[in-house]
Amino acid sequence: MTSDASDPIPPHKTFDTILVLDFGSQYSHLITRRLRELNVYSEMLPCTQKIADLGWTPKGVILSGGPYSVYWDDAPHVDPAVFELNVPILGICYGLQEIAWTFDNKNVLAGEKREYGHAYLKVERHGDGETGGHVDKLFADWEDNTEVWMSHGDKLGHLPTDFITVATTSNAPFAGIAHTSKKYYGIQFHPEVTHTPKGKVLLKNFAVDICEAQTNWTMSKFVDQEIERIRKLVGPKGQVIGAVSGGVDSTVAAKLMKEAIGDRFHAVLVDNGVLRLNEAKTVKETLTAGLGINLTVIDASELFLGRLAGVKDDPEKKRKIIGNTFIEIFQEEAKKIAAAAHETSNAGEIEWLLQGTLYPDVIESISFKGPSATIKTHHNVGGLPKDMNLKLIEPLRELFKDEVRELGMNLGIPEDLVWRHPFPGPGIAIRILGEVTPEQVRIAREADHIFIEEIKAAGLYRNISQAFAALLPVKAVGVMGDKRVHDQVIALRAVETTDFMTADWYPFDGAFLKKVSRRIVNEVNGVCRVVYDITSKPPGTIEME
Numbered sequence: 001m002t003s004d005a006s007d008p009i010p011p012h013k014t015f016d017t018i019l020v021l022d023f024g025s026q027y028s029h030l031i032t033r034r035l036r037e038l039n040v041y042s043e044m045l046p047c048t049q050k051i052a053d054l055g056w057t058p059k060g061v062i063l064s065g066g067p068y069s070v071y072w073d074d075a076p077h078v079d080p081a082v083f084e085l086n087v088p089i090l091g092i093c094y095g096l097q098e099i100a101w102t103f104d105n106k107n108v109l110a111g112e113k114r115e116y117g118h119a120y121l122k123v124e125r126h127g128d129g130e131t132g133g134h135v136d137k138l139f140a141d142w143e144d145n146t147e148v149w150m151s152h153g154d155k156l157g158h159l160p161t162d163f164i165t166v167a168t169t170s171n172a173p174f175a176g177i178a179h180t181s182k183k184y185y186g187i188q189f190h191p192e193v194t195h196t197p198k199g200k201v202l203l204k205n206f207a208v209d210i211c212e213a214q215t216n217w218t219m220s221k222f223v224d225q226e227i228e229r230i231r232k233l234v235g236p237k238g239q240v241i242g243a244v245s246g247g248v249d250s251t252v253a254a255k256l257m258k259e260a261i262g263d264r265f266h267a268v269l270v271d272n273g274v275l276r277l278n279e280a281k282t283v284k285e286t287l288t289a290g291l292g293i294n295l296t297v298i299d300a301s302e303l304f305l306g307r308l309a310g311v312k313d314d315p316e317k318k319r320k321i322i323g324n325t326f327i328e329i330f331q332e333e334a335k336k337i338a339a340a341a342h343e344t345s346n347a348g349e350i351e352w353l354l355q356g357t358l359y360p361d362v363i364e365s366i367s368f369k370g371p372s373a374t375i376k377t378h379h380n381v382g383g384l385p386k387d388m389n390l391k392l393i394e395p396l397r398e399l400f401k402d403e404v405r406e407l408g409m410n411l412g413i414p415e416d417l418v419w420r421h422p423f424p425g426p427g428i429a430i431r432i433l434g435e436v437t438p439e440q441v442r443i444a445r446e447a448d449h450i451f452i453e454e455i456k457a458a459g460l461y462r463n464i465s466q467a468f469a470a471l472l473p474v475k476a477v478g479v480m481g482d483k484r485v486h487d488q489v490i491a492l493r494a495v496e497t498t499d500f501m502t503a504d505w506y507p508f509d510g511a512f513l514k515k516v517s518r519r520i521v522n523e524v525n526g527v528c529r530v531v532y533d534i535t536s537k538p539p540g541t542i543e544m545e
């Protein structure tokens, strides 16, 4: 499969763009996010990017932080051509040190003391006099003693030639520096993290006031441009196929395709027998009647459940069975749709495969991992095989999750779908610990349905990032209606997280848990106990298998 390199109008060609060059800091992508929250479009590329190969001119460049020391022999360095672009440049931490290194060789050294955590920043203003005022712009609207967040061990020995100090902390005499005639700035702290409360003001000062980037990156503008882009890419006859799951990403991508090329986009929903209660039906209604998407639903539940029978102790095996069966069915269906489309209309062959890849996946594949590490190639999110010979179309590949949600609202996708919790591809098969049988599926589904219903009724659904009921592979004793029972145990799991890399369990109040537990035991046949999972991630994972 090829990626859409033939892209006719990428956003950096139509929106003023701030380029973030990534030196491998764990926060680099946050710089891009913050700028987009300010409605300024921003893209991240590795620090090794050759400026001559860029093919477009950014309005400004930000050099990120990074784990290296600029004075190491194998330290990464920015293409010096960046200083010939004639646009403002802001260096953050390693980026500041890189600017100092470039302008004043060997001017960075290891500090005596590492500085990690909060510091209080004092702004030094210079007035309009000698510099024409641009040096004060970075810290406009900042007060003295503003909290900033530091994470560094190296420091500048002295000011580089033609730079002046614009901010200090008690430990960092060069917490902020600016070039006296060019719009080059460096800061030792991280404005992109929430621990620097005024960080966004600084990024706005840089992007909007100094770089003069327009604040026109909005989802309504993106929709129009993206529809235009898809139409050009696919052409007047081209056909696209894509799997949908009822999750926010695939639904938004599908709706966008529908708006762009109507019924030449073919959505396929595979019912694998381990979807949530009534899900195949609800998704079908929303996508077809509600959103007008050309959808084929394939009920393959028997095939999936048949293949899952007898698999007890190996969660990976469950995942593989479900993944492979899915591919098999999707491919068969793609052939059928292609044949039918060919016969009934003068449409072209199906050449394109829709994927709901998001920007974090792209970032993950391009972020700078250092001189020795190999850069990971982008994994195929849907896991579809190469021999399908389809070109990829990824309309969400420039967007963060919150932007996808906003886009969804913009496209008229119902709010409860836009805010849906993530649901794994292998479905509740990996929430049924032990063997997946139709009876176990029934129990897990019903319990999950009650839990989610109560979370919604309590107005907590959006506070929680992901919640579900799992079925444990054990039995416990209980008394129901004066009779001794020996039945199964449901484990409830609910977590809060911003990035799904780490997560905390959600602190429900006792009355809420009591209500959910009572309902599940009363209403779900086969369950006599309910427990709540109080494991964070790490050491736990969000899903149970």
Ligand code: GLN
Binding pocket: 025, 064, 065, 066, 067, 068, 069, 092, 093, 094, 095, 151, 152, 153, 154, 155
């Ligand atoms: N490695 C450099 C230092 O320790 C830069 C750190 C950073 O960019 N966060 O100062």
